Amino acid sequence: MKRLTILIAGLLVVISLALSHSPAAAQRSRWTTPFEVSPPVTEATSAQAAPTPPPAGQKAVRYGSSWFPSLAIGPTGSVHIVWYGGIVTTAGNEGSIDLLMYRELRDGVWSPFNDVVQTATGGYTVRNSIVMSRDGKLHVLLRMGTTIRHVSVPWDRAWTAAAWSEPRTVGRSGYYVALGVDSQARLHAFWSQGVPDEPGKPRPECPNCANLFYRYSDTGGESWSEPVNLSNSPYGDNRPQVKVDSRDRVHVIWDQGKDWYAGLGKPKQGVYRRSDDRGNTWRPPVYFTVPDDAIQQTTLGIAAGDNPIVVYRTLKGTLYYQYSRDGGDSWSLPDVLPGVVARDTRGNDLDQYSMATDSEGNVHLLMVGYPTTISSIAPGAAPSMVLHLVWNGSRWSSPEIVSANEFYPEWPVIAVSNGNKLHAVWYTRRGDGIAADERDRYRIWYSSRQLDLPETAPLPLFTPVPTAVPTAVPTATPIPPTSTPLPTDVATAPPISGPPRWETTALPVLALALLPPIGVIAGVYALRRWGKRR
Numbered sequence: 305m306k307r308l309t310i311l312i313a314g315l316l317v318v319i320s321l322a323l324s325h326s327p328a329a330a331q332r333s334r335w336t337t338p339f340e341v342s343p344p345v346t347e348a349t350s351a352q353a354a355p356t357p358p359p360a361g362q363k364a365v366r367y368g369s370s371w372f373p374s375l376a377i378g379p380t381g382s383v384h385i386v387w388y389g390g391i392v393t394t395a396g397n398e399g400s401i402d403l404l405m406y407r408e409l410r411d412g413v414w415s416p417f418n419d420v421v422q423t424a425t426g427g428y429t430v431r432n433s434i435v436m437s438r439d440g441k442l443h444v445l446l447r448m449g450t451t452i453r454h455v456s457v458p459w460d461r462a463w464t465a466a467a468w469s470e471p472r473t474v475g476r477s478g479y480y481v482a483l484g485v486d487s488q489a490r491l492h493a494f495w496s497q498g499v500p501d502e503p504g505k506p507r508p509e510c511p512n513c514a515n516l517f518y519r520y521s522d523t524g525g526e527s528w529s530e531p532v533n534l535s536n537s538p539y540g541d542n543r544p545q546v547k548v549d550s551r552d553r554v555h556v557i558w559d560q561g562k563d564w565y566a567g568l569g570k571p572k573q574g575v576y577r578r579s580d581d582r583g584n585t586w587r588p589p590v591y592f593t594v595p596d597d598a599i600q601q602t603t604l605g606i607a608a609g610d611n612p613i614v615v616y617r618t619l620k621g622t623l624y625y626q627y628s629r630d631g632g633d634s635w636s637l638p639d640v641l642p643g644v645v646a647r648d649t650r651g652n653d654l655d656q657y658s659m660a661t662d663s664e665g666n667v668h669l670l671m672v673g674y675p676t677t678i679s680s681i682a683p684g685a686a687p688s689m690v691l692h693l694v695w696n697g698s699r700w701s702s703p704e705i706v707s708a709n710e711f712y713p714e715w716p717v718i719a720v721s722n723g724n725k726l727h728a729v730w731y732t733r734r735g736d737g738i739a740a741d742e743r744d745r746y747r748i749w750y751s752s753r754q755l756d757l758p759e760t761a762p763l764p765l766f767t768p769v770p771t772a773v774p775t776a777v778p779t780a781t782p783i784p785p786t787s788t789p790l791p792t793d794v795a796t797a798p799p800i801s802g803p804p805r806w807e808t809t810a811l812p813v814l815a816l817a818l819l820p821p822i823g824v825i826a827g828v829y830a831l832r833r834w835g836k837r838r
Contacts, residue, residue: 335692335706335753341385341407341729342370342748343417367419368392368400369746371731372715376434376442378459379762381721383409384442385729387748388430389419402428404446404455406462409750420457420465424449433483437491439524440765445474445483445493452478452495454525472525475517479565484546484554489768491521492554492583493528494544498566510569513540516558520583522768534577534586535560540569543656545603549610554579555632557604557614560591564653571653574602574616578632587632592616594624594638601646603657607697608665615657615669617646623673625695643703646673647688655714663723663760667695670718670728675703687712690730692753706751713749723760726753 373387389405404421407414423430423446432446441456452475461467475495484492496514501507516535519528534556535541540563546556561572574592579585592599597618605613613627623641628634649655657671672688690706690713707713711732719727727750734745 333705335704335726335728335751338707338749338751339414340747341373341414341417341750342387342389342405342731342746343367366392367405370405370748371746372429372431373717373729373731373748374432374434374444375717375719375727375729376436377719377721377727377762378408378410378436378442379765380410381725382411382459383719383721383727383750384434384436384459384462385409385748385750386420386432386434386444386446387731388432390427391419393425400427401425402430402449404430404432404444408462415463418463418465420462420468421446421448421455421471423447429479431479431481433481435483435485435491437485437489437524438487438763438765439489439768441524443483443485443491443525445481445495447478447481450477450479451475452481452493452497454491454493454521454528456525469525472528474519474528475531478517479514480542480544482544482546482556484548484556486548486552486554486582487550487763488552488582489522489524489766490552490582491525492546492548493519493521494534494546494556494558496540496542496544496558496563496565498563499533507538509538510540510561510563510566513563513566513568514542516541516544516556518556518583524768529583532586535575535589539572540564540566541575543601545656545658547604547606547612549606549631551610552582553610553631554583555604555606555612557602559600559602561598562600571598571600571619574599574614576604576612576614576632578612590632590635592626592635592638594618597622599624600649600653601655601657603659603669605659605667605669605695606661607667607695613659613667613695615641615659615671617657621646621648623671625700627695641693642700643676644671644673644691644693645676646671656716658716658718660718660720660726662720662726662755663757665697668718668720668726669693669695670706670716670730672713672716672730675705689713690716690728690751692718692726692728706753707749711747722762724755724757726755728752 368390370387370389373385376384378384385407387405389403390400402424403419406420407417428449430447432444434444437443442459442462443456445454453471454474455469455471457468474493475497478495478497480496482494495517497517499515500512515533518532518534521528539561542559542564544558548554555578557576560575562569576590578587597620599616599618602616607613611628612632615625617623623646624638625641626635626638659667659669661667671691689708691703692706693703694701713730713732716730729750731746731748
């Protein structure tokens with residue numbers, strides 16, 4: 305009897321494992337219920353409307369929309385969020401004070417929100433990017449009016465506006481920004497800045513459009529290297545993302561073709577560059593393209609072994625990924641990201657995706673879209689969802705739903721604390737596209753998820769020793785859109801997309817085939833018991 309029990313239990317385990325590998329619409333979510341980080345949305349539209357009493361510790365002001373958040377992890381796993389907000393100054397909503405807003409989660413307790421930097425007046429978008437440095441400070445690269453500037457604050461005093469440094473100019477103008485920091489506290493700043501056409505060298509597809517610029521600082525933002533034009537292209541260069549790997553190599557990607565702020569050009573391709581000497585020099589660019597379509601929302605992650613991976617979407621809504629096994633020197637061919645469809649961005653292409661790496665080198669992708677198995681929902685017919693997928697170095701997981709409700713999410717950002725906890729922020733609109741009354745429609749949300757992985761300790765803080773800032777190094781002339789080919793055996797191997805075929809077909813078949821033997825065994829056992837009782 306004991307052997308029979310073990311045999312039946314083993315067969316049931318096989319069936320359970322087989323069925324668990326069958327494709328699913330989306331994994332059951334382990335993310336926390338989204339928490340609203342931003343000030344409460346008010347419906348008041350006139351000066352005569354009764355004001356809502358502010359929460360304890362908050363200013364008695366009427367805040368407007370909250371959007372374009374960024375996120376950094378501080379010591380002890382604290383979470384620091386900044387975003388673009390404002391104070392409504394007129395009853396008709398046409399006037400505003402532009403602000404960098406801040407809120408933190410420390411030891412499980414949320415601080416009140418606070419406006420820590422007044423950036424401009426008149427509704428200038430405060431693009432921002434925040435990092436935590438080993439110098440003990442939070443650093444933010446942000447757009448103030450149309451100028452790109454840097455501010456910083458000791459991480460444990462960030463809620464106090466008076467503790468923030470005076471802004472220092474990094475770029476004379478710009479729109480999109482990205483900030484990185486390496487293990488030696490060097491700051492790496494990227495921003496898109498308009499470039500006037502040279503006399504006799506017009507750029508017919510995108511005249512006077514933005515290129516991508518770069519500077520670094522070894523003095524905590526007090527001084528910066530000379531600016532370098534990293535793209536130097538005839539097109540628009542927008543939406544940069546930067547990652548610094550464990551060897552302090554700097555990886556950056558961006559979208560090329562369109563300048564959103566200028567309203568010129570068309571999406572074309574993604575671009576990747578790498579610096580092996582902490583930003584002093586840069587390797588030639590690599591271009592990501594797919595046949596018969598343009599791409600945008602190029603997203604960067606760093607997998608185990610300091611190997612980069614990129615995800616991007618086409619204008620038609622298909623998502624692709626490419627990865628490198630040699631640190632970014634060569635890349636796999638484009639392959640379809642399984643299980644998801646991108647949201648429709650017609651009339652509003654301000655979205656992005658985000659990736660972060662856990663303690664075992666898995667890359668976590670946060671995106672907005674739909675699981676492909678929800679066939680009853682056509683993109684744009686219903687609010688899209690915040691989705692989470694994981695790349696383990698060889699395959700992608702099924703999508704996990706982080707948030708799905710009546711709101712339209714955008715601009716998700718993901719980070720990892722202590723190697724085993726995910727943190728996500730995003731903003732929502734009340735409808736797809738650009739809202740007519742922005743100040744009553746945009747809200748910031750936060751969610752987290754614990755991973756079943758070992759915890760890793762962050763690098764200890766230290767006081768960096770400033771070094772001399774060298775002059776700018778001329779950037780290499782862009783090469784044609786080709787990349788180093790992979791070895792023949794790798795390049796000709798069939799692409800990996802979704803679960804291996806033997807898991808999605810053979811195991812369910814095996815499970816069904818094992819059901820009759822289980823029935824026979826159980827029947828024989830019952831007959832023998834019945835015979836003995838006679």
